[in-house]
Amino acid sequence: MPSIVVNIIWMVAFFAIIILFNQRMQIWSYQRNVEKATARLQFLADKSREDALNSIKQFAQENVDIRSQVTGFLDFFLIEPVDRDPFGVLGRLEHILDNRRDRFKAFVSQIAPKAGKTDAANTEDILEAAMALNLIFKVVRHYLLLGKKTKSLMIFVQLDMQLPMIMKMAEAYFSAQKTFSAGKPIGDGLGALVASKLMLGQPKKQIAEEVVYAELDLSNRKVVVLKAEGPGGVVGKPGEAVKQLVENLGGKVARIFMIDAAAKLEGEKTGEVVEGIGAAIGDPGPEKFKIEDVATKYKIPVDAIICKMDLEEALTTIRKEVVEASDVIVERIKKAILERTKEGDVVIVAGIGNTIGVGQ
Amino acid sequence: MSKQRQSRFAIISIALTLGAFTLFVFATFVDPLSAYSTELMVAGLALLIASWGIYFFGGRRAQKPEESTENVITVIGCGGCDFREERAFTLGDYIFKELGQCKKCPGNSYIRAIYAVPLKK
Numbered sequence: 058m059p060s061i062v063v064n065i066i067w068m069v070a071f072f073a074i075i076i077l078f079n080q081r082m083q084i085w086s087y088q089r090n091v092e093k094a095t096a097r098l099q100f101l102a103d104k105s106r107e108d109a110l111n112s113i114k115q116f117a118q119e120n121v122d123i124r125s126q127v128t129g130f131l132d133f134f135l136i137e138p139v140d141r142d143p144f145g146v147l148g149r150l151e152h153i154l155d156n157r158r159d160r161f162k163a164f165v166s167q168i169a170p171k172a173g174k175t176d177a178a179n180t181e182d183i184l185e186a187a188m189a190l191n192l193i194f195k196v197v198r199h200y201l202l203l204g205k206k207t208k209s210l211m212i213f214v215q216l217d218m219q220l221p222m223i224m225k226m227a228e229a230y231f232s233a234q235k236t237f238s239a240g241k242p243i244g245d246g247l248g249a250l251v252a253s254k255l256m257l258g259q260p261k262k263q264i265a266e267e268v269v270y271a272e273l274d275l276s277n278r279k280v281v282v283l284k285a286e287g288p289g290g291v292v293g294k295p296g297e298a299v300k301q302l303v304e305n306l307g308g309k310v311a312r313i314f315m316i317d318a319a320a321k322l323e324g325e326k327t328g329e330v331v332e333g334i335g336a337a338i339g340d341p342g343p344e345k346f347k348i349e350d351v352a353t354k355y356k357i358p359v360d361a362i363i364c365k366m367d368l369e370e371a372l373t374t375i376r377k378e379v380v381e382a383s384d385v386i387v388e389r390i391k392k393a394i395l396e397r398t399k400e401g402d403v404v405i406v407a408g409i410g411n412t413i414g415v416g417q
Numbered sequence: 418m419s420k421q422r423q424s425r426f427a428i429i430s431i432a433l434t435l436g437a438f439t440l441f442v443f444a445t446f447v448d449p450l451s452a453y454s455t456e457l458m459v460a461g462l463a464l465l466i467a468s469w470g471i472y473f474f475g476g477r478r479a480q481k482p483e484e485s486t487e488n489v490i491t492v493i494g495c496g497g498c499d500f501r502e503e504r505a506f507t508l509g510d511y512i513f514k515e516l517g518q519c520k521k522c523p524g525n526s527y528i529r530a531i532y533a534v535p536l537k538k
Binding site: 063064067085089239240241242250253257258287288373374375376377379380414415416417 | 444445454455458473487489490496506508509510511512513514530531532533534535
Protein backbone atom coordinates (compact mmCIF):
# COMPACT_ATOMS: atom_id res chain seq x y z
CA MET A 58 0.00 0.00 0.00
CA PRO A 59 2.67 2.54 0.91
CA SER A 60 4.40 1.83 -2.40
CA ILE A 61 1.24 2.77 -4.30
CA VAL A 62 1.07 6.05 -2.38
CA VAL A 63 4.73 6.75 -3.18
CA ASN A 64 4.10 5.97 -6.83
CA ILE A 65 1.09 8.29 -6.95
CA ILE A 66 3.09 11.05 -5.27
CA TRP A 67 5.93 10.44 -7.67
CA MET A 68 3.65 10.58 -10.75
CA VAL A 69 1.91 13.74 -9.50
CA ALA A 70 5.26 15.37 -8.75
CA PHE A 71 6.62 14.33 -12.14
CA PHE A 72 3.69 15.77 -14.09
CA ALA A 73 3.64 18.87 -11.90
CA ILE A 74 7.31 19.46 -12.70
CA ILE A 75 6.73 18.86 -16.42
CA ILE A 76 3.67 21.12 -16.56
CA LEU A 77 4.84 23.91 -14.26
CA PHE A 78 8.51 24.04 -15.10
CA ASN A 79 8.39 22.99 -18.74
CA GLN A 80 9.25 26.43 -20.13
CA ARG A 81 11.84 27.07 -17.43
CA MET A 82 13.58 23.80 -18.32
CA GLN A 83 13.58 24.75 -21.98
CA ILE A 84 15.05 28.14 -21.09
CA TRP A 85 17.80 26.41 -19.09
CA SER A 86 18.62 24.18 -22.01
CA TYR A 87 18.74 27.00 -24.63
CA GLN A 88 20.49 29.36 -22.21
CA ARG A 89 23.18 26.79 -21.62
CA ASN A 90 23.88 26.53 -25.36
CA VAL A 91 24.01 30.31 -25.73
CA GLU A 92 26.27 30.68 -22.67
CA LYS A 93 28.70 28.13 -24.10
CA ALA A 94 28.74 29.96 -27.44
CA THR A 95 29.19 33.33 -25.72
CA ALA A 96 32.14 31.97 -23.73
CA ARG A 97 33.72 30.78 -26.98
CA LEU A 98 33.03 34.13 -28.67
CA GLN A 99 34.59 35.99 -25.74
CA PHE A 100 37.67 33.79 -26.03
CA LEU A 101 37.88 34.48 -29.79
CA ALA A 102 37.39 38.24 -29.30
CA ASP A 103 40.01 38.43 -26.51
CA LYS A 104 42.50 36.27 -28.40
CA SER A 105 42.07 38.25 -31.61
CA ARG A 106 42.66 41.50 -29.70
CA GLU A 107 45.85 40.09 -28.17
CA ASP A 108 46.99 38.77 -31.55
CA ALA A 109 46.29 42.18 -33.11
CA LEU A 110 48.31 43.87 -30.36
CA ASN A 111 51.22 41.45 -30.88
CA SER A 112 51.15 42.09 -34.63
CA ILE A 113 51.06 45.86 -34.20
CA LYS A 114 53.73 45.94 -31.46
CA GLN A 115 56.53 45.13 -33.91
CA PHE A 116 55.72 48.32 -35.86
CA ALA A 117 54.96 50.54 -32.85
CA GLN A 118 57.30 52.97 -31.15
CA GLU A 119 59.03 51.78 -27.99
CA ASN A 120 57.59 52.93 -24.66
CA VAL A 121 54.23 53.75 -26.23
CA ASP A 122 51.23 51.97 -24.75
CA ILE A 123 49.14 50.88 -27.72
CA ARG A 124 46.85 48.56 -25.73
CA SER A 125 44.36 51.19 -24.63
CA GLN A 126 44.34 52.82 -28.08
CA VAL A 127 43.72 49.53 -29.91
CA THR A 128 41.13 48.35 -27.37
CA GLY A 129 39.26 51.64 -27.74
CA PHE A 130 39.45 51.53 -31.53
CA LEU A 131 37.80 48.08 -31.64
CA ASP A 132 34.49 49.80 -30.85
CA PHE A 133 34.85 52.18 -33.80
CA PHE A 134 31.57 52.36 -35.70
CA LEU A 135 30.06 53.62 -38.93
CA ILE A 136 26.58 55.09 -39.22
CA GLU A 137 25.11 54.31 -42.62
CA PRO A 138 23.44 57.19 -44.46
CA VAL A 139 19.70 57.68 -44.19
CA ASP A 140 17.89 55.81 -46.97
CA ARG A 141 14.31 56.98 -46.41
CA ASP A 142 15.21 59.54 -49.06
CA PRO A 143 17.25 57.25 -51.37
CA PHE A 144 18.30 60.01 -53.77
CA GLY A 145 22.11 60.17 -53.80
CA VAL A 146 22.42 57.57 -51.06
CA LEU A 147 25.36 55.80 -52.76
CA GLY A 148 27.31 59.05 -53.01
CA ARG A 149 26.73 59.69 -49.33
CA LEU A 150 27.65 56.06 -48.50
CA GLU A 151 30.87 56.35 -50.51
CA HIS A 152 31.75 59.55 -48.67
CA ILE A 153 31.25 57.84 -45.31
CA LEU A 154 33.24 54.76 -46.42
CA ASP A 155 36.06 57.06 -47.59
CA ASN A 156 36.02 58.78 -44.20
CA ARG A 157 36.17 55.42 -42.46
CA ARG A 158 39.12 54.27 -44.57
CA ASP A 159 40.95 57.56 -43.92
CA ARG A 160 40.40 57.19 -40.16
CA PHE A 161 41.71 53.60 -40.33
CA LYS A 162 44.82 54.66 -42.21
CA ALA A 163 45.44 57.55 -39.83
CA PHE A 164 45.03 55.29 -36.80
CA VAL A 165 47.38 52.64 -38.18
CA SER A 166 50.04 55.21 -39.06
CA GLN A 167 49.67 56.64 -35.55
CA ILE A 168 50.04 53.35 -33.64
CA ALA A 169 52.37 51.58 -36.10
CA PRO A 170 54.61 54.28 -37.56
CA LYS A 171 57.32 51.76 -38.50
CA ALA A 172 54.99 49.77 -40.77
CA GLY A 173 55.63 49.95 -44.49
CA LYS A 174 52.85 50.21 -47.08
CA THR A 175 52.20 46.45 -47.17
CA ASP A 176 52.39 45.94 -43.40
CA ALA A 177 50.12 48.95 -42.79
CA ALA A 178 47.50 47.53 -45.18
CA ASN A 179 47.72 44.12 -43.49
CA THR A 180 47.41 45.76 -40.07
CA GLU A 181 44.16 47.40 -41.21
CA ASP A 182 42.83 43.95 -42.13
CA ILE A 183 43.96 42.54 -38.77
CA LEU A 184 42.07 45.31 -36.98
CA GLU A 185 39.00 44.72 -39.16
CA ALA A 186 38.92 41.04 -38.13
CA ALA A 187 39.37 41.91 -34.43
CA MET A 188 36.59 44.51 -34.70
CA ALA A 189 34.24 42.03 -36.34
CA LEU A 190 34.83 39.46 -33.58
CA ASN A 191 34.42 42.12 -30.90
CA LEU A 192 31.08 43.17 -32.41
CA ILE A 193 29.78 39.60 -32.80
CA PHE A 194 30.68 38.80 -29.18
CA LYS A 195 29.02 41.96 -27.85
CA VAL A 196 25.79 41.44 -29.84
CA VAL A 197 25.44 37.78 -28.75
CA ARG A 198 26.25 38.70 -25.14
CA HIS A 199 23.63 41.48 -25.34
CA TYR A 200 20.89 39.04 -26.34
CA LEU A 201 22.05 36.48 -23.75
CA LEU A 202 21.80 39.05 -20.95
CA LEU A 203 18.52 40.41 -22.34
CA GLY A 204 17.10 36.87 -22.39
CA LYS A 205 18.21 36.31 -18.80
CA LYS A 206 16.80 39.64 -17.70
CA THR A 207 13.40 39.16 -19.37
CA LYS A 208 13.37 35.34 -18.92
CA SER A 209 12.15 35.19 -22.51
CA LEU A 210 12.24 31.78 -24.11
CA MET A 211 11.81 33.32 -27.56
CA ILE A 212 15.02 35.37 -27.31
CA PHE A 213 16.99 32.24 -26.42
CA VAL A 214 15.31 30.11 -29.11
CA GLN A 215 16.00 32.68 -31.86
CA LEU A 216 19.59 33.13 -30.71
CA ASP A 217 20.18 29.39 -30.41
CA MET A 218 18.82 28.78 -33.91
CA GLN A 219 21.21 31.34 -35.41
CA LEU A 220 24.24 30.21 -33.41
CA PRO A 221 25.62 27.72 -35.98
CA MET A 222 25.89 30.49 -38.61
CA ILE A 223 27.16 33.06 -36.10
CA MET A 224 29.85 30.69 -34.79
CA LYS A 225 30.89 29.76 -38.33
CA MET A 226 31.30 33.43 -39.17
CA ALA A 227 33.24 34.12 -35.96
CA GLU A 228 35.59 31.17 -36.49
CA ALA A 229 36.15 32.36 -40.08
CA TYR A 230 37.15 35.85 -38.91
CA PHE A 231 39.41 34.35 -36.24
CA SER A 232 41.22 32.18 -38.77
CA ALA A 233 41.36 35.12 -41.18
CA GLN A 234 43.24 37.24 -38.66
CA LYS A 235 46.06 34.70 -38.47
CA THR A 236 46.25 34.70 -42.27
CA PHE A 237 46.35 38.52 -42.40
CA SER A 238 49.13 38.59 -39.76
CA ALA A 239 51.30 36.35 -41.93
CA GLY A 240 50.44 38.24 -45.14
CA LYS A 241 49.29 35.05 -46.86
CA PRO A 242 47.03 35.30 -49.92
CA ILE A 243 43.36 34.60 -49.18
CA GLY A 244 40.58 32.98 -51.20
CA ASP A 245 38.94 36.37 -51.81
CA GLY A 246 42.12 37.36 -53.68
CA LEU A 247 41.18 35.05 -56.57
CA GLY A 248 40.22 37.98 -58.83
CA ALA A 249 43.45 39.80 -58.03
CA LEU A 250 45.44 36.60 -58.70
CA VAL A 251 43.86 36.12 -62.12
CA ALA A 252 44.53 39.77 -63.02
CA SER A 253 48.15 39.41 -61.86
CA LYS A 254 48.63 36.33 -64.05
CA LEU A 255 47.29 38.25 -67.04
CA MET A 256 49.39 41.37 -66.45
CA LEU A 257 52.62 39.52 -65.53
CA GLY A 258 55.62 41.15 -67.17
CA GLN A 259 53.70 44.21 -68.39
CA PRO A 260 54.37 47.74 -67.11
CA LYS A 261 51.83 48.81 -64.49
CA LYS A 262 50.27 52.21 -64.02
CA GLN A 263 48.28 53.62 -61.14
CA ILE A 264 44.62 54.45 -61.65
CA ALA A 265 42.10 55.35 -58.95
CA GLU A 266 42.86 54.68 -55.31
CA GLU A 267 45.11 51.65 -54.67
CA VAL A 268 44.36 50.20 -58.11
CA VAL A 269 46.89 49.45 -60.85
CA TYR A 270 46.34 48.48 -64.45
CA ALA A 271 48.36 47.12 -67.35
CA GLU A 272 47.70 46.92 -71.07
CA LEU A 273 48.41 43.86 -73.18
CA ASP A 274 47.73 42.65 -76.65
CA LEU A 275 45.73 39.49 -77.12
CA SER A 276 45.16 38.40 -80.73
CA ASN A 277 44.99 42.06 -81.83
CA ARG A 278 42.63 43.06 -79.04
CA LYS A 279 43.76 45.64 -76.51
CA VAL A 280 43.15 44.16 -73.07
CA VAL A 281 43.28 46.49 -70.06
CA VAL A 282 43.69 44.49 -66.85
CA LEU A 283 43.24 46.06 -63.43
CA LYS A 284 43.51 44.94 -59.82
CA ALA A 285 44.14 46.33 -56.35
CA GLU A 286 47.80 47.14 -55.76
CA GLY A 287 49.41 44.28 -53.83
CA PRO A 288 50.85 42.60 -51.95
CA GLY A 289 49.25 44.53 -49.07
CA GLY A 290 45.73 43.70 -47.97
CA VAL A 291 43.69 46.22 -49.94
CA VAL A 292 40.69 46.03 -52.25
CA GLY A 293 41.06 49.53 -53.72
CA LYS A 294 38.36 51.25 -55.73
CA PRO A 295 37.93 49.04 -58.80
CA GLY A 296 34.60 50.66 -59.70
CA GLU A 297 36.23 54.07 -59.88
CA ALA A 298 39.09 52.56 -61.91
CA VAL A 299 36.73 50.95 -64.45
CA LYS A 300 34.76 54.20 -64.72
CA GLN A 301 37.92 56.26 -65.31
CA LEU A 302 39.27 53.79 -67.90
CA VAL A 303 35.98 53.72 -69.83
CA GLU A 304 35.68 57.52 -69.74
CA ASN A 305 39.35 57.92 -70.82
CA LEU A 306 38.62 55.60 -73.76
CA GLY A 307 35.55 57.65 -74.67
CA GLY A 308 33.28 54.70 -73.95
CA LYS A 309 34.84 52.68 -76.77
CA VAL A 310 35.09 49.46 -74.78
CA ALA A 311 33.72 46.27 -76.33
CA ARG A 312 33.30 44.28 -73.11
CA ILE A 313 34.05 44.36 -69.41
CA PHE A 314 35.05 41.09 -67.73
CA MET A 315 34.83 40.90 -63.96
CA ILE A 316 36.43 38.12 -61.91
CA ASP A 317 35.63 37.59 -58.27
CA ALA A 318 35.25 34.98 -55.55
CA ALA A 319 31.64 34.12 -54.74
CA ALA A 320 29.87 32.38 -51.89
CA LYS A 321 29.13 28.76 -52.69
CA LEU A 322 25.96 26.97 -51.76
CA GLU A 323 26.27 23.87 -49.59
CA GLY A 324 26.92 20.93 -51.88
CA GLU A 325 28.84 22.98 -54.45
CA LYS A 326 32.55 22.32 -54.87
CA THR A 327 35.22 24.78 -53.80
CA GLY A 328 37.02 26.15 -56.86
CA GLU A 329 34.08 25.61 -59.22
CA VAL A 330 34.20 28.25 -61.97
CA VAL A 331 30.89 29.67 -63.18
CA GLU A 332 30.10 32.35 -65.76
CA GLY A 333 27.31 34.90 -65.84
CA ILE A 334 26.64 38.54 -66.50
CA GLY A 335 26.64 41.63 -64.30
CA ALA A 336 29.07 43.42 -62.03
CA ALA A 337 30.73 40.72 -59.93
CA ILE A 338 31.83 42.72 -56.92
CA GLY A 339 30.81 42.38 -53.30
CA ASP A 340 31.22 45.95 -52.11
CA PRO A 341 28.59 47.81 -50.06
CA GLY A 342 27.33 49.51 -53.25
CA PRO A 343 29.26 52.51 -54.55
CA GLU A 344 31.86 50.60 -56.60
CA LYS A 345 29.28 48.24 -58.11
CA PHE A 346 27.05 51.18 -58.97
CA LYS A 347 29.86 52.98 -60.83
CA ILE A 348 30.52 49.94 -63.01
CA GLU A 349 26.82 49.39 -63.76
CA ASP A 350 26.36 53.10 -64.41
CA VAL A 351 29.23 53.50 -66.86
CA ALA A 352 28.40 50.19 -68.59
CA THR A 353 24.79 51.29 -69.04
CA LYS A 354 25.84 54.75 -70.25
CA TYR A 355 27.96 53.31 -73.07
CA LYS A 356 25.96 50.07 -73.54
CA ILE A 357 28.96 47.88 -72.67
CA PRO A 358 28.20 44.21 -71.91
CA VAL A 359 29.52 43.10 -68.51
CA ASP A 360 30.59 39.45 -68.16
CA ALA A 361 31.16 37.90 -64.76
CA ILE A 362 33.35 34.91 -63.98
CA ILE A 363 33.22 33.70 -60.42
CA CYS A 364 34.95 31.01 -58.38
CA LYS A 365 32.91 29.31 -55.66
CA MET A 366 34.10 29.07 -52.04
CA ASP A 367 32.63 29.40 -48.57
CA LEU A 368 33.16 32.30 -46.18
CA GLU A 369 36.03 30.66 -44.30
CA GLU A 370 37.80 29.73 -47.53
CA ALA A 371 37.35 33.30 -48.79
CA LEU A 372 38.90 34.79 -45.64
CA THR A 373 41.70 32.29 -45.00
CA THR A 374 44.74 31.12 -46.94
CA ILE A 375 43.85 30.43 -50.56
CA ARG A 376 43.18 26.73 -51.22
CA LYS A 377 44.93 24.68 -53.88
CA GLU A 378 41.61 24.22 -55.71
CA VAL A 379 41.18 27.99 -55.96
CA VAL A 380 44.74 28.51 -57.24
CA GLU A 381 44.07 25.85 -59.88
CA ALA A 382 40.76 27.56 -60.71
CA SER A 383 42.67 30.81 -61.38
CA ASP A 384 44.47 29.09 -64.29
CA VAL A 385 41.13 27.84 -65.61
CA ILE A 386 39.72 31.39 -65.44
CA VAL A 387 42.73 32.85 -67.28
CA GLU A 388 42.11 30.43 -70.15
CA ARG A 389 38.37 31.10 -70.12
CA ILE A 390 38.93 34.85 -70.34
CA LYS A 391 41.30 34.46 -73.27
CA LYS A 392 38.78 32.20 -75.03
CA ALA A 393 35.84 34.52 -74.28
CA ILE A 394 37.76 37.56 -75.56
CA LEU A 395 38.46 35.76 -78.83
CA GLU A 396 34.86 34.57 -79.18
CA ARG A 397 32.98 37.69 -78.09
CA THR A 398 35.12 40.51 -79.45
CA LYS A 399 36.71 41.32 -82.77
CA GLU A 400 40.16 42.53 -83.74
CA GLY A 401 40.88 46.12 -82.73
CA ASP A 402 38.41 46.04 -79.81
CA VAL A 403 39.29 47.22 -76.33
CA VAL A 404 38.41 44.94 -73.41
CA ILE A 405 38.62 45.64 -69.68
CA VAL A 406 39.35 42.78 -67.28
CA ALA A 407 38.79 43.67 -63.62
CA GLY A 408 40.20 41.33 -60.98
CA ILE A 409 38.17 42.03 -57.85
CA GLY A 410 39.10 41.15 -54.28
CA ASN A 411 41.55 41.61 -51.45
CA THR A 412 45.05 41.37 -52.91
CA ILE A 413 46.86 40.42 -49.70
CA GLY A 414 49.83 38.23 -50.54
CA VAL A 415 49.42 38.76 -54.28
CA GLY A 416 51.89 41.04 -56.06
CA GLN A 417 51.73 42.04 -59.69
CA MET B 418 38.50 19.83 -23.48
CA SER B 419 38.62 17.57 -26.49
CA LYS B 420 35.57 16.58 -28.49
CA GLN B 421 36.19 12.93 -27.50
CA ARG B 422 35.98 13.87 -23.84
CA GLN B 423 32.79 15.85 -24.46
CA SER B 424 31.16 12.91 -26.22
CA ARG B 425 32.28 10.63 -23.34
CA PHE B 426 30.42 12.91 -20.93
CA ALA B 427 27.34 12.78 -23.18
CA ILE B 428 27.44 8.96 -23.23
CA ILE B 429 27.78 8.80 -19.42
CA SER B 430 24.85 11.22 -19.06
CA ILE B 431 22.63 9.13 -21.36
CA ALA B 432 23.65 5.91 -19.55
CA LEU B 433 22.71 7.42 -16.17
CA THR B 434 19.33 8.56 -17.54
CA LEU B 435 18.65 5.07 -18.90
CA GLY B 436 19.67 3.62 -15.51
CA ALA B 437 17.24 5.96 -13.74
CA PHE B 438 14.48 5.01 -16.18
CA THR B 439 15.15 1.30 -15.54
CA LEU B 440 14.92 1.82 -11.77
CA PHE B 441 11.62 3.68 -12.17
CA VAL B 442 10.22 0.84 -14.30
CA PHE B 443 11.37 -1.78 -11.76
CA ALA B 444 9.93 0.21 -8.85
CA THR B 445 6.58 0.58 -10.60
CA PHE B 446 5.98 -2.68 -12.47
CA VAL B 447 8.06 -5.43 -10.79
CA ASP B 448 6.01 -6.79 -7.89
CA PRO B 449 8.83 -8.50 -5.89
CA LEU B 450 10.58 -5.11 -5.71
CA SER B 451 7.53 -3.17 -4.59
CA ALA B 452 8.75 -3.22 -0.98
CA TYR B 453 11.81 -1.27 -2.05
CA SER B 454 10.06 1.10 -4.46
CA THR B 455 10.84 4.20 -2.35
CA GLU B 456 14.54 3.41 -2.24
CA LEU B 457 14.52 2.64 -5.97
CA MET B 458 12.74 5.92 -6.72
CA VAL B 459 15.27 7.88 -4.63
CA ALA B 460 18.15 6.08 -6.33
CA GLY B 461 16.59 6.78 -9.74
CA LEU B 462 16.20 10.47 -8.88
CA ALA B 463 19.83 10.61 -7.76
CA LEU B 464 20.94 9.06 -11.04
CA LEU B 465 18.78 11.56 -12.95
CA ILE B 466 20.27 14.52 -11.06
CA ALA B 467 23.79 13.18 -11.68
CA SER B 468 22.96 12.76 -15.35
CA TRP B 469 21.73 16.36 -15.66
CA GLY B 470 24.74 17.62 -13.72
CA ILE B 471 27.14 15.88 -16.08
CA TYR B 472 25.16 17.06 -19.13
CA PHE B 473 25.00 20.70 -18.04
CA PHE B 474 28.39 21.20 -16.42
CA GLY B 475 30.60 18.41 -17.74
CA GLY B 476 30.36 19.52 -21.36
CA ARG B 477 31.84 23.00 -20.85
CA ARG B 478 34.73 23.49 -23.23
CA ALA B 479 37.98 24.85 -21.99
CA GLN B 480 39.26 27.63 -24.22
CA LYS B 481 42.67 26.92 -25.58
CA PRO B 482 44.46 28.07 -28.70
CA GLU B 483 43.59 26.10 -31.81
CA GLU B 484 46.25 24.00 -33.43
CA SER B 485 47.16 24.74 -37.00
CA THR B 486 44.88 22.86 -39.39
CA GLU B 487 46.61 23.70 -42.66
CA ASN B 488 49.94 23.32 -44.36
CA VAL B 489 50.83 26.36 -46.47
CA ILE B 490 53.03 25.69 -49.50
CA THR B 491 55.03 28.21 -51.51
CA VAL B 492 55.66 27.18 -55.12
CA ILE B 493 58.71 28.68 -56.83
CA GLY B 494 58.92 28.85 -60.61
CA CYS B 495 61.10 30.42 -63.27
CA GLY B 496 60.23 32.68 -66.20
CA GLY B 497 62.96 31.14 -68.35
CA CYS B 498 62.66 27.40 -67.76
CA ASP B 499 60.42 24.75 -66.23
CA PHE B 500 62.08 24.93 -62.81
CA ARG B 501 59.65 24.20 -60.01
CA GLU B 502 60.28 23.91 -56.29
CA GLU B 503 57.93 23.63 -53.34
CA ARG B 504 58.74 24.70 -49.81
CA ALA B 505 56.93 25.73 -46.65
CA PHE B 506 55.57 29.30 -46.59
CA THR B 507 57.79 31.81 -44.79
CA LEU B 508 56.94 35.31 -43.64
CA GLY B 509 57.46 37.83 -46.43
CA ASP B 510 56.42 35.46 -49.21
CA TYR B 511 53.86 36.71 -51.71
CA ILE B 512 52.74 35.57 -55.15
CA PHE B 513 54.91 36.98 -57.98
CA LYS B 514 57.67 38.02 -55.56
CA GLU B 515 60.96 37.95 -57.46
CA LEU B 516 63.60 35.72 -55.86
CA GLY B 517 66.64 36.39 -58.02
CA GLN B 518 68.40 34.10 -60.44
CA CYS B 519 66.98 30.65 -61.11
CA LYS B 520 68.92 27.60 -59.87
CA LYS B 521 68.74 25.98 -63.32
CA CYS B 522 69.05 28.83 -65.83
CA PRO B 523 69.97 32.54 -66.01
CA GLY B 524 66.27 33.47 -65.83
CA ASN B 525 64.57 35.07 -62.83
CA SER B 526 62.82 32.84 -60.35
CA TYR B 527 59.68 34.03 -58.61
CA ILE B 528 56.93 32.76 -56.33
CA ARG B 529 54.42 31.24 -58.69
CA ALA B 530 51.80 30.23 -56.13
CA ILE B 531 51.01 30.01 -52.45
CA TYR B 532 48.24 27.74 -51.25
CA ALA B 533 46.97 25.90 -48.22
CA VAL B 534 46.42 22.19 -47.95
CA PRO B 535 44.10 21.29 -45.05
CA LEU B 536 45.69 18.86 -42.58
CA LYS B 537 42.38 17.63 -41.24
CA LYS B 538 38.69 18.01 -42.10
